[in-house]
Amino acid sequence: MFYLIGLGLGDAKDITVRGLEIVKRCDKVLLESYTSILTVGKEGLEEFYGRQLILADRELCESSIDEILREAKTSEIALLVVGDPLGATTHTDMLLRAKDFGVETQIVHNASIMNAVSCCGLQLYNYGETVSIPYWTDTWKPDSFFEKIIGNYSRNLHTLCLLDIKVKEPTEESLCKKVRQYMDPKFMSVKEAASQLLQIIENKPDAGLSKSSLAVGLSRVGSPEQRIAVKTLEDMQSFDLGAPLHSLVIPAPNIHPLEMDYLAQFR
Amino acid sequence: MFYLIGLGLGDAKDITVRGLEIVKRCDKVLLESYTSILTVGKEGLEEFYGRQLILADRELCESSIDEILREAKTSEIALLVVGDPLGATTHTDMLLRAKDFGVETQIVHNASIMNAVSCCGLQLYNYGETVSIPYWTDTWKPDSFFEKIIGNYSRNLHTLCLLDIKVKEPTEESLCKKVRQYMDPKFMSVKEAASQLLQIIENKPDAGLSKSSLAVGLSRVGSPEQRIAVKTLEDMQSFDLGAPLHSLVIPAPNIHPLEMDYLAQFR
Numbered sequence: 001m002f003y004l005i006g007l008g009l010g011d012a013k014d015i016t017v018r019g020l021e022i023v024k025r026c027d028k029v030l031l032e033s034y035t036s037i038l039t040v041g042k043e044g045l046e047e048f049y050g051r052q053l054i055l056a057d058r059e060l061c062e063s064s065i066d067e068i069l070r071e072a073k074t075s076e077i078a079l080l081v082v083g084d085p086l087g088a089t090t091h092t093d094m095l096l097r098a099k100d101f102g103v104e105t106q107i108v109h110n111a112s113i114m115n116a117v118s119c120c121g122l123q124l125y126n127y128g129e130t131v132s133i134p135y136w137t138d139t140w141k142p143d144s145f146f147e148k149i150i151g152n153y154s155r156n157l158h159t160l161c162l163l164d165i166k167v168k169e170p171t172e173e174s175l176c177k178k179v180r181q182y183m184d185p186k187f188m189s190v191k192e193a194a195s196q197l198l199q200i201i202e203n204k205p206d207a208g209l210s211k212s213s214l215a216v217g218l219s220r221v222g223s224p225e226q227r228i229a230v231k232t233l234e235d236m237q238s239f240d241l242g243a244p245l246h247s248l249v250i251p252a253p254n255i256h257p258l259e260m261d262y263l264a265q266f267r
Numbered sequence: 268m269f270y271l272i273g274l275g276l277g278d279a280k281d282i283t284v285r286g287l288e289i290v291k292r293c294d295k296v297l298l299e300s301y302t303s304i305l306t307v308g309k310e311g312l313e314e315f316y317g318r319q320l321i322l323a324d325r326e327l328c329e330s331s332i333d334e335i336l337r338e339a340k341t342s343e344i345a346l347l348v349v350g351d352p353l354g355a356t357t358h359t360d361m362l363l364r365a366k367d368f369g370v371e372t373q374i375v376h377n378a379s380i381m382n383a384v385s386c387c388g389l390q391l392y393n394y395g396e397t398v399s400i401p402y403w404t405d406t407w408k409p410d411s412f413f414e415k416i417i418g419n420y421s422r423n424l425h426t427l428c429l430l431d432i433k434v435k436e437p438t439e440e441s442l443c444k445k446v447r448q449y450m451d452p453k454f455m456s457v458k459e460a461a462s463q464l465l466q467i468i469e470n471k472p473d474a475g476l477s478k479s480s481l482a483v484g485l486s487r488v489g490s491p492e493q494r495i496a497v498k499t500l501e502d503m504q505s506f507d508l509g510a511p512l513h514s515l516v517i518p519a520p521n522i523h524p525l526e527m528d529y530l531a532q533f534r
Binding site for chain 1: 273275281376377379381382386394395398509532
């Protein structure tokens, strides 16, 4: 049996009772370590579960998954994923492969930013499609997410922007070498996201958004250190929301009064 | 302290460890009983928690909430909500009232249909806005949700349709009487939703959807009895997905190959 278990968003105690029971009885438990993070690390989780975890980076999840699934034919293996386990395409793909191998699977859902973003008071049914904002480089500045934000905005819908995460990314120089070298992990802040958005807006001044448009910055959603800030995009560019993970919401132009009342406490 | 605690989607064990700790230590624990249901009832939860629960129907949540919040100034009170506690507007409103009363609040997030719908293999970031399909009566057949579905569909986005729930609804006849009488609880099935959609499509044949359009029916998501079916809207109209709760997804016209591969197992 192969289990995909969501860990939720805060710390070790945000796993469900069902998830914890499975973690305790499995033969092997892997911790997915590159699509998101909790406010507690591997050691914190190991202490809480009373067992050892194996860190599963992108290489392991993408190249060695077949080996793990073969093992799961005769033993119980769990992969722990921050948030909900089906938030990322890679885990849906794992379930398909498991089916090909004839391995039974079970999913233990949990909160993810896709529903917990409701903590800022903007109602989930008023959100349009979610976008991802990638880190720009000197030579690569994709902005297709902006059109989607504008598409939502023009239909009076909010947009949740997921911000880029780089964990165990090989350095460009080492890509052709035998021994890979890795960059330090980095997590896009609300500040950086707002700054990239403002650069796009400067080139597309008639799209509907401006530097005085409202933005909602969120950090460490679901943990006791959760913070929410409501500011103009321009002010958000220089506002520090502390440690990762961060998310950004671009609210619809016409916000419902109840939503506005709720947002007001974060201004 | 006033806690809003999400119970997730399956049974008693889908509460988080953090949530369970709070339930065990609170002075009073209410169970919200009209926006959703688990596959286990009040007694099942009481047995698992080892404590008594107070059923909180719509009347209590909307009329007597001030009294409960006042009590929460000096004691610990939790309101348990199926799914994530901030899925419904009424709970956001409670948090605002608590703030007015100077009562501290804490939210314990959990999985909700808004993110667990990913279990059908359609990726969450390809969904547009969520809609609610209400029960029609002989004289009241609102169809504004249809325009939203078409809005998503025309932008190649999936639509999650939440299906109506009627729990402890007063009968029309008793509305003016002193003693209210209540209808039996009812939960819209995928069958009923497909049938209402097909009636709208018949009157709006050029909107983009037809009786041969694909639909994904889901029931009891997140529980061991979860079922998923992929059929045309016409076939869905006569397909029984068993006990509630049901949800319906109208997929985008062009589905990504990985999503298609995943859906294929439910055809």
